[in-house]
Amino acid sequence: MLFLVRMDVNIPRDLPEAQANEIKAREKAYSQDLQRDGRWKSIWRVVGEYANYSIFDVSSNDELHQLLQGLPLFPFMKIHVTPLATHPSAI
Numbered sequence: 001m002l003f004l005v006r007m008d009v010n011i012p013r014d015l016p017e018a019q020a021n022e023i024k025a026r027e028k029a030y031s032q033d034l035q036r037d038g039r040w041k042s043i044w045r046v047v048g049e050y051a052n053y054s055i056f057d058v059s060s061n062d063e064l065h066q067l068l069q070g071l072p073l074f075p076f077m078k079i080h081v082t083p084l085a086t087h088p089s090a091i
């Protein structure tokens with residue numbers, strides 16, 4: 001099952017920089033592990049925003065929810081999920 005996911009990140013200004021950097025490093029490792037195993041198919045920066053669009057390929061809504069909830073930046077994100085179906089004109 002494919003999902004388009006938009007993640008908007010909002011780290012509080014009063015979070016110490018070292019702590020923010022540590023969370024971002026864990027986020028990167030978590031994301032790259034999922035990219036390597038094929039479930040996080042792609043990630044794109046939204047130009048001019050601290051946000052990304054990502055494509056996930058997982059077997060259920062529950063699996064996606066578990067993956068998203070495990071993001072180190074999850075407490076600082078607004079996440080919007082769009083389930084994708086095959087377009088009849090797709091070749």
Ligand SMILES: O=C(O)CC1=CCC(=O)O1
Pocket residue numbers: 007009027028029031050051052073
């Ligand atoms: O920087 C972002 O858009 C948040 C994020 C998700 C995975 C990652 O490595 O960073």
